[in-house]
Amino acid sequence: MAPFSVRAIVLEQTERTRQSSKADIERFIVESELKVISLESQITSEPQSTALVELRDRERSTIAALRYLIAPIYSIPIELLVEIFELAIREDSEEVLLYIKDTFLISHVCSDWRRVAHCTPRLWTGHIHVNPGCRDSEQVYAHGLKAWLARSAPLPVSISLSGTGTSRLSPRILEEVLEISPRWRSLRLQSQSPSSLARRIAACNLDSLEELDLGTIYETPSDLDSGSILVFSPAARFRKVSMAIDSDSPHVSMPWAQLTHLALHYRSSIIHDILGQCPNLVSVSIRTPGSPLLPEARRDTPFALNHLQTLSLVFSESAEPFMPFLDCLSAPALQKLCLDFGQVPTEVESEWTEARFTTFQLRSPNINQLELTHSYLTSEDLWAALRHAPRITHLKLVGCDLCFDDTLIDALHYKDGIEPLVPRLHNLVLEKMGKSIFAPDNFVDMIVSRWWTDAQLASYSTPPPVARWTSVKLGETFNLNRPSNERFVRSIEDLRRNGLDIQT
Template identity: 25%
Template sequence: MNSPFAHHLGTNYCPTDEEIPDIRALLVEPSLRLQRLNAKIAELQMALEKLAEERESLVVYMDGYKALISPLRRLPLDIIQEIFLACIPTHRNCVMSASEAPVLLGRICSSWRAIAYSTPRLWTQIHLVEPNRFYGVDMPSVEAKAAQRFAATKMWLDRSGDCPLSISLICGIEDAEYTSTTPSHTPPFSQALIPFAARWQHVDFLLSPAGLDSILGLVESDVPLLQSVKLQYDYPLEPRTTQLGSLGMLRGPRISSFCGSGNDIISENLPLRWAQLTVLAMTTAGPWQSLMTSESALEILRRCPELRTCRLTVNDGMESGVPSLPAIELKSLNTLELHCEVVHYTLFHLLDRLSLPELRNFALSGRASVPHDFPSLAKSFTGWPRLESVDITSNTFSKASLLESFRSLPDTVQELKIHDIPSDPGAPLITSLDDDALAILTPTDGLHPQCPVLEVLDIVHCTDVTDEAIFRFIAARMSDEFETKLKRVHFRCNRGVVLDILPSLQPFIENGLDVSINYIVPFKPRSSPWQGLLDAPIDDLRFTEY
């Protein structure tokens, strides 16, 4: 539309008083046309809304009849039950929550609820959490929730029929001083489980004093199906220590796996059928809290000839002597993990007395007790011809013993993880892991490196391994001349970046290598111009500083 004012559009031009009537005259016809268009649009919108209502009514009518002939309605009961069972978590026990199976399945419709409630296998797993009772909580509210969960637990387990049960229980924390003035009316949740003890198959109990008391009366005949037991008890036991020794349920005829956590649970005096154990774990919240010495660990291992997996927390004092027990052979042991706060020479004597021909996975963590050379793991590695995974703390060794251990790694090792624990703040830096250790694993001039089938290397907190050494290692291992290629390399460096090698590693990454090299980023203080103001933006660091 031609107009004498068209060239002023989009500018800051201000018309004169004489020009304003002319501009208004130009808008008369467009305004009438706009009104006609708006009226037509409104008419069409009403027609569309009427058609949409008619369509929605037709869809509802058709969906009702389609539902009658839905294939899901005609599925056999056993197929529906298998689908329901596939909804159950496989990596843990079921939670008492309407957000996941099996409770969720009963919230869909009445027919599904009937099927879910009448399928015992859906209710064979349960994770049970007892509410805490301590000063500051609303005790009536806690008691109501506890009573509700207690009753729900019984209903849940009643639905499991005669099936074996997998149960995990976290007992509530009780403030003795507070509960003495406001006693609980709900029994310990472990009491709700006692009537079903004959069907326990796998149990994982984090016990309170009241929870421990409730299971002390169980004997081996009460748990005929029990196969695996995990007990955690971190309260000061005092007189309860002797009671644990009479925990008769631990002599269950089928128990093959025992995991204990807590000072006094780590004991060779537990009434276990040691000879039939295939899995044994005895740990504490911190290695320094363990009451197990290398000698007592060796005594326990002597009783367990069928072990396949073993995890122990060992605490040898300076007064500990060399284990005097004879050497033992564990023909089936596949995994051995030893955790210590301070590694003493006695631990290496323990390893020297173990013959482990089938060992595949080995882990040793802890710091050296004194700054002198400890024996290396060379002798042990030589006796473990099938070793595939090694996880050790480099600070356990002097540099010389660490290099000797590296040179003795079996050719079968596929995964290697090294923790280079940083020194305490203010202490001089002591590290045994440097470029020389990595060079043992790096092919050079066609020479056969250690661990020729290595696929995974993970080094944590390394300080003295340089970027150049990391690149040489990766490039040599990924070269066409080397048959077994790396799959994953992770470095977490306790220093800043010196040489950025990631661009040079890009060809290997494109070929599938998983590379992660992380550095400590120096802290850079920033001062926001909004500091001190109540209306400062939440993310004020995004703003430019002046």
């Protein structure tokens, strides 16, 4: 090992060349190279001289330090270097460890890069996952977390907490996260969490909080003495909330009126009460396991969500709340409607009525995207729904075997002079429709009837009165290996060659 510090030499040469030009430093390098040649000649004559070897190695280190000082990467502005760092850091939401690894790697290349990285907070603000239930190397984990969070100050950060449902949470790790609550941009609890933790979060300073995902909140015996109301402090930037709370959990109070995005998973009738306090919602996702969504006394109490653009409803055990919910909802700006019938039993199929759904559609005339999942609707039901939604541009059916057949395909088929169903439709997705009964040839004829190449469209004096497909995805709809589907396969290939984005 050399008896000198390479870092010390770099600092020494940095100070030496502080007022020097690039040409001066290049001259210093030549001088040092000549010294190395001279020393190597002397070492040849005196091979046992340790002092000469050390002098030569030190001079070589000096040359390396000088070359480093005039390297292009060293001379570029710090602002540009930071931009390069940001481009080198992978921010894949599914691979959080890559982001952490890349950030640490950049900060360990050299002392200068480390200084720049540590003084650039935005390099340390990527989404991180924290495990407050970590029991291995708890002190080391907490120390590293503290250092990471300190480097991101004063900027907002996004944090996910995992393992919060374990019986033992590390007070030190949890405190490191809670201490920077004024800088939370988003906070997500990734598992079931006791209401005691939710109460600690609710009591924090949430000045920067925009998104909150509480996961599933549950009461423990020790939580029962804390009261039945979970009150969140005011947060001016609060806009997005997601939470799952059962009927035994505490009532939640938060600034509902300022929310724009809300996702609820409730086994409770208070969803109606919550939505009534959220007039500014743009997106709503509701999942209910089957208890009545609206008490009988409230089903005639309408509520308006005048800014709502996306509505997603999932009923996994009973469709009973389905139509009553839509009956009392007014959403004139609604554009995207997603209905997931989940594991709805067949005995509740009669809950769907065309008249009631049509009434809802008349109050929501701007729907242009419709998604149905595991629906028991027939093709007649879907035809009626589409007939009252002429603005539809995107249609997605997943596992809806009964609602897509030759009758509906014929209604979608464009024939000259006859406007088909949903003339603006240009994006079609059919997934898990293997039990649907219709003729592949009939389907492909319908697709062809609504497709034109660029050259064909340019040759028309007036464009066709229907939209041209932009994307068709068929999923597992067809068994393309069947001999009877040969014409269909050839037609699909022809459409692809002509420019249609069609996936099978």
